[in-house]
Amino acid sequence: MTPASNDDLQLAVSGLQKRFGGFVALSGVDFQAKRGERIGIIGPNGSGKSTFVNCLTGAMRHDAGEIRMNGQDIGGLPAHRRAWKGLSRTFQLPRPFGSLSVAENIYIPLLNCGAMDNGSRDISVRATAALELVGLADKADALPKELTQVELRKLELAKTIATDPQILVSDEAMAGLSHSEVDEILALLLEINSRGTTVVMIEHIIRAVMRFSQRLVVFVAGEKIADGDPQAVMAMPEVERAYLGQ
Ligand SMILES: Nc1ncnc2c1ncn2[C@@H]1O[C@H](COP(=O)(O)OP(=O)(O)OP(=O)(O)O)[C@@H](O)[C@H]1O
Ligand SMILES: [Mg+2]
Structure with a gap:
């Protein structure tokens, strides 16, 4: 080849x-x-x-x-x-912000990668779509400590998906x-x-x-x-x- x-x-x-x-x-x-x-x-x-x-x-x-x-x-x-x-990545050891909700944890990478230029409504729409894709929509308002291991991994993936990598x-x-x-x-x-x-x-x-x-x-x-x-x-x-x- x-x-x-x-x-x-x-x-x-x-x-x-x-x-x-x-x-x-x-x-x-x-x-x-x-x-x-x-x-x-x-x-x-x-x-x-x-x-x-x-x-x-x-x-x-x-x-x-x-x-x-x-x-x-x-x-x-x-x-x-x-x-x-x-170019987006997940971390081997998920370390979500414990005092932020599941949805708010997704706002962080969105803010970091410049999505805030489009306004905060766009951020919450993107976070919701990412949570739906990984099957965590019903946990949006939960705190990370309420998530199981597999749900923490899904949150980690949702954080990257939201940035549309x-x-x-x-x-x-x-x-x-x-x-x-x-x-x-x-x-x-x-x-x-x-x-x-x-x-x-x-x-x-x-x-x-x-x-x-x-x-x-x-x-x-x-x-x-x-x-x-x-x-x-x-x-x-x-x-x-x-x-x-x-
Ligand atoms: N910040 C650091 N300071 C010093 N050594 C480090 C650091 N990060 C990694 N290493 C060393 O570099 C080597 C490669 O580590 P790395 O974490 O990349 O391996 P890995 O292939 O991801 O392993 P694993 O499958 O266990 O996750 C290891 O010997 C590790 O101890
Ligand atoms: Mg490793």
Whole structure:
């Protein structure tokens, strides 16, 4: 397969590096996404998946490398400007604002990404639509402490959906959930993708990743060791070794 030129790609990351002191958490990662793709990222604990998401979305500053979205270099922009451009993410550990209602928690990313330019009514309309999509409309006025684990994950997704992202990066939205709850989150991510959003799913639950992904990327010790057809990637000896070696 001939790789698309960088200008055709929605996301083109090259040579991404991140160090924590002397420890290299990402050593020159290349990553590309085309519009509307569903990409899975797997890798052992500590392999750099969340660090990759943090650097990609601007939560952390990378040390070297380039991040281009729709042909534009976004690597120097703060997180809220990247979100404003349509690059959105969920956090591995949901930390909602405890004193705000479920709906109000959705206002925060909307305000951060510039949606307030359209007035506050638009914000509440968007929040309501996002809550309906994830099935939390009846919890709009509840406090986060009243939500179950799966509902907290849905709130995390609703916060990103409300911003109408071009690209959604989901960082372990399924961890610790039951089999049927995993299926609920999987169905939501597929629904979001079917509406045109590119979805990058970071996940340890292989059953879910394999059902979701059109392309599978594997991180080991801060390096991308595989990127391609999910079945073919899972059959690679080095991928098997990375998991058996855990
Ligand atoms: N802020 C930080 N300061 C120092 N080291 C960090 C920091 N964040 C991550 N690390 C280290 O970088 C490495 C990669 O961490 P990261 O959280 O990206 O892994 P991960 O692949 O997301 O793991 P998991 O599957 O457990 O979520 C780990 O060794 C981790 O301890
Ligand atoms: Mg992680």
